[in-house]
Amino acid sequence: MPSLDIAGLIAKVAMGDRAALASLYSAVSPKLFAICLRILKDRTDAEDALQDVFVKIWQRADRYAATGVNPNGWLAAIARNQAIDMIRARRPVADTIGEEGLEIVDGSPDPEAVSIGLGEGRRIDRCMSELPPERADAVRNAYVEGLSYQELAERYSVPLNTMRTWLRRSLLKLKECLER
Amino acid sequence: MTELDDSDRDRSRDEVLAAEYAVGVLSFADRKRLEARIEREPAFALLVAQWEDRLSPLELAAEEVPPRTVYPKIEARLFGSPVTARGMRTGWWNSVALWRSVAFASLAAVVVMAALQQGLFGSAKPPAPLVASMTGEGSPLALHASYDAASGRIAVTPIAANAGQPRSLELWMVPGGDAAPVPLGVLPQDGRGVIEVPAALRAHLADGMTLAVSVEPPGGSPTGLPTGPVIAAGQARYP
Structure with missing residues (x-):
């Protein structure tokens, strides 16, 4: 429909x-x-x-x-x-908000200056392909399977904080690419 | 990289939190904390909605038809009875007026009237919820509880208890100083417990603001100021 x-x-x-x-x-x-x-x-x-x-x-x-x-x-x-x-x-997992020390800065324009993009469709594929393959894969699996940071860290055999850094950087890169 | 001031830093942090919420990687407690912010901060809610929209093309096209038994359960939870006529919204909350008109003696005497309510829906014989009105001796406030066996949930709605006479409970924002209380709305009796704050007032709802509830004629104060007794008041703050 x-x-x-x-x-x-x-x-x-x-x-x-x-x-x-x-x-x-x-x-x-x-x-x-x-x-x-x-x-x-x-x-x-x-x-x-x-x-x-x-x-x-x-x-x-x-x-x-x-x-x-x-x-x-x-x-x-x-x-x-x-x-x-x-x-x-x-299946409880560890909280991650609040234990910072992972300052990642989003340098893109103020959200009010950007309208919500509709029909971004295939553009996301192009932007995902700009990420290192393993990180794009982690973003996709997190989204599609609803995995937690902990489960992602186990699956990719990296420390939890490394996974957080990967995912946060990847998401902000993705946003920057989609708004380009 | 340019210097960031505090508001840039907060926005940047919120952007990341909104993204993490939308992807779904956070713990239950962290998700609940952010859901509370989504409810009360339109700017944060917008960030989350943008991330959900941005990531939605990642969703797979897969489909799986759910069993036929699911939709009747949804209808039972929402309406208490199967759909019989098109476009009718005849929820059991319509009967709240009935409960309001009944005087209740004390908390000890909890009145259960499921059988009476069943009669309201005629021959369809829907699975009527179990209901109780709870109040204390002389208390102007009653709580109407309704248990829906299908969902296993009890919805609790505050109503004004005043023997024989329907009254409304109205929520006020009290700015303090010489400023008059501002009406935020009559406590909804639809079981949702949510009041939409008028857009113009949202900026005033901040830490330290006092909220109060008064007993008013049905539909709320006719004057725009509290006319009945204030039965509850408290200061708002972020937990």
Whole structure:
């Protein structure tokens, strides 16, 4: 279903239209369920997550209009965040915010000066290819599988702080490239 | 590299945190901390939304159809009953007015009225939530609790308890000094517990600001100033 139709359904859901929620579910639940399943790796958990995702979509639909982002990306983010929260609650990992000493500076323009890019599509592939292959791979796996810093560090056999530095630098480089 | 002042440094740090949140690599506690910031800081919420949008092309195209049993559970959680008519939003919270009109004696006497509520929905016989209104002797405040067995969740909504007479609870921002309290809105009775702060007032909501709740006529104070008793007040601060 085209983005515009999805955005229209979200707008109706924001107005409390139950039938629109059912249509939205038919249109996007296979995609969102696949996201939950990939991150949680358990069907029952993924079904529970999917329920939570649609409860949130119903509750937050009125906030969608203000974001101006791609509706599919907005929906996918709700699914990813729900699944990641569930897996993190179940398999705790060390906190990383607050223990700084890893000052990484984003030298790009103020966010207000940059509009949200829509349809960045294949550009992200070009920008990913500008990163060292292993780091691009880490970004992709972190995103697609919902891995934590700890799990990434184990998978790539590097210390946790090294992984944090890699990922942070890679993300800022990615942003800089996408805004170029 | 040019010198960075503090605001540049904060923005730079927030940019990284928003990116880490969007990718999903943080711990549960760190995620919850950032989610609290997303709720109360529109600028930070925007950074996160931009990162989520920026990274979304990395998502795989894979699809997996969920079992048929999932959607009815979602409807049960949201509406308490399956959809029967197009576009109708007849949540069980509609019956809050009913609960408000009932006087409750004391906290010890918790009244459970699921059976009565079941009657409100006619022949559809939806899975009615278990509800209770809790209040203390002489307290102007009652808490309406509703347990939804399908989701295993209890939603608690504050309401004004005043024998026989519906009242609203209104939230105020009290700037202090000689300034008058500013109404932020009537406490919602839809179970979401969220008040949208008018855009013009958001800048004033800061550390040290006092928030207060007063008992008002239904729909809120008619004068724009508190008319009923202030039943709760406290200073806002970042934890």
